[in-house]
Amino acid sequence: MDTIYAPATARGKAGLAVVLLSGPQAHVAVAAIAGRLPEVRHASLCKLTWQGQVLDVGLVLLFAAGASYTGEAMAELHLHGGIATVNSVLQALSQQPGLRMAEPGEYTRRALENGRLDLSQIEGLADLIDSETEAQRRQAMRVLSGAIGALSAWWRRDLIRAAALLEATIDFADEAVPVDVTPEVLGLLDALLVSLRHEADGARMAERIRDGFEVAIVGPPNVGKSSLLNALAGREAAITSEVAGTTRDVIEVRMVLEGLPVTLLDTAGLRETEDRVEEIGIGRALARAAAADLRVFLPDGEAAVPGIVALPDDIIVLAKSDIRTGSGLRVSSKTGEGLNELVAAIAERLLRRSGLAGTVTRERHRIAIATAIGALELARAEVVKGYSRVELAAEELRRAVRVLDSLVGRVDVESLLDEIFASFCIGK
Ligand code: GDP
Numbered sequence: 435m436d437t438i439y440a441p442a443t444a445r446g447k448a449g450l451a452v453v454l455l456s457g458p459q460a461h462v463a464v465a466a467i468a469g470r471l472p473e474v475r476h477a478s479l480c481k482l483t484w485q486g487q488v489l490d491v492g493l494v495l496l497f498a499a500g501a502s503y504t505g506e507a508m509a510e511l512h513l514h515g516g517i518a519t520v521n522s523v524l525q526a527l528s529q530q531p532g533l534r535m536a537e538p539g540e541y542t543r544r545a546l547e548n549g550r551l552d553l554s555q556i557e558g559l560a561d562l563i564d565s566e567t568e569a570q571r572r573q574a575m576r577v578l579s580g581a582i583g584a585l586s587a588w589w590r591r592d593l594i595r596a597a598a599l600l601e602a603t604i605d606f607a608d609e610a611v612p613v614d615v616t617p618e619v620l621g622l623l624d625a626l627l628v629s630l631r632h633e634a635d636g637a638r639m640a641e642r643i644r645d646g647f648e649v650a651i652v653g654p655p656n657v658g659k660s661s662l663l664n665a666l667a668g669r670e671a672a673i674t675s676e677v678a679g680t681t682r683d684v685i686e687v688r689m690v691l692e693g694l695p696v697t698l699l700d701t702a703g704l705r706e707t708e709d710r711v712e713e714i715g716i717g718r719a720l721a722r723a724a725a726a727d728l729r730v731f732l733p734d735g736e737a738a739v740p741g742i743v744a745l746p747d748d749i750i751v752l753a754k755s756d757i758r759t760g761s762g763l764r765v766s767s768k769t770g771e772g773l774n775e776l777v778a779a780i781a782e783r784l785l786r787r788s789g790l791a792g793t794v795t796r797e798r799h800r801i802a803i804a805t806a807i808g809a810l811e812l813a814r815a816e817v818v819k820g821y822s823r824v825e826l827a828a829e830e831l832r833r834a835v836r837v838l839d840s841l842v843g844r845v846d847v848e849s850l851l852d853e854i855f856a857s858f859c860i861g862k
């Protein structure tokens with residue numbers, strides 16, 4: 435196994451830079467430049483030298499194999515943050531036998547291979563690094579801490595218990611079966627289905643927290659959509675206020691509302707048109723607005739927005755309240771009237787939905803859970819049909835276990851068989 439090294443901090447001028455080493459040679463390589471082998475888990479100030487040159491003076495921190503992030507022997511070098519300093523240390527490490535620069539994600543890959551993290555935790559870690567808002571950070575931390583692993587361990591245990599009960603029936607098919615396992619199996623399957631369906635429902639919301647909610651501002655031309663978008667963007671610190679819409683159909687502004695990532699869409703130019711090209715653009719803008727999580731409608735008297743209807747949760751506001759009369763939620767981009775109330779109304783609706791977010795966060799998870807639900811439903815139907823069908827039911831349950839195992843990256847069929855067998859023996 436190679437020993438790998440790489441900077442763990444972003445390149446550039448900074449107070450500190452951290453270089454990580456992992457692998458069998460990590461401690462030896464550090465000792466070669468530090469002139470001694472510091473005690474593990476003790477920060478030691480060392481003068482780092484190579485071929486008679488002082489590279490830097492920094493902290494050295496060693497971790498023993500089996501008690502580190504990757505599971506291998508590791509070292510951290512806390513250097514001064516200059517580019518040349520870091521380069522000189524990397525250069526010195528590169529000249530030592532058995533050492534090479536790490537590939538992207540290689541430390542984490544080793545952590546996975548050594549069982550320090552499961553696959554879902556690695557996804558949580560990636561999300562944590564990408565987090566820009568509080569809700570994203572909290573959700574990523576939950577996944578990184580192993581919430582999906584805990585949930586799938588629970589699912590797995592009950593699935594294997596149900597499969598073992600069915601297997602026992604198959605084995606005793608010739609004899610008088612002492613107890614009817616059907617009620618217990620159905621009880622297990624029903625509870626599992628409730629839990630899996632709950633997660634399936636929450637997965638879409640969790641994906642929104644990761645990727646952002648879309649809120650479309652819709653209304654006829656000149657009603658004040660762009661002005662409202664700008665007013666909101668000016669008040670609520672936009673993460674990046676670049677005009678990301680590459681077409682003129684939809685303008686996007688990303689911002690954070692109550693810790694939730696939100697992309698506001700200005701569906702410019704929704705109107706009746708004769709122009710073919712414009713019509714295509716309008717169609718696209720309408721589709722985008724219809725697919726958004728929430729719509730803020732700015733009606734203009736009788737002039738309805740063609741081609742789109744408000745859903746029950748959507749918000750209707752009277753724009754340009756400084757020069758127009760009307761009731762309901764009134765906003766003015768000019769005077770600022772009603773902007774706080776509008777932001778609160780948007781945030782309230784999105785927060786309510788984000789509260790429904792489940793533990794699983796990715797499409798990959800959602801697909802696995804949907805597949806498992808399908809397998810359980812089939813298994814349940816077979817169990818209900820009676821003893822002659824239990825073999826088919828057991829096979830479906832095994833399929834569900836395999837697909838749920840893929841959530842945490844465990845796909846070892848052998849271990850599954852071992853567990854089923856062990857459980858079967860105990861059951862007997
Ligand atoms: P859009 O076509 O719906 O995006 O509308 P705009 O935001 O471009 O606004 C159309 C016109 O209405 C512009 O001349 C704005 O200056 C004006 N306008 C927008 N919002 C307000 C407002 O709150 N009060 C007043 N008095 N004028 C506004």
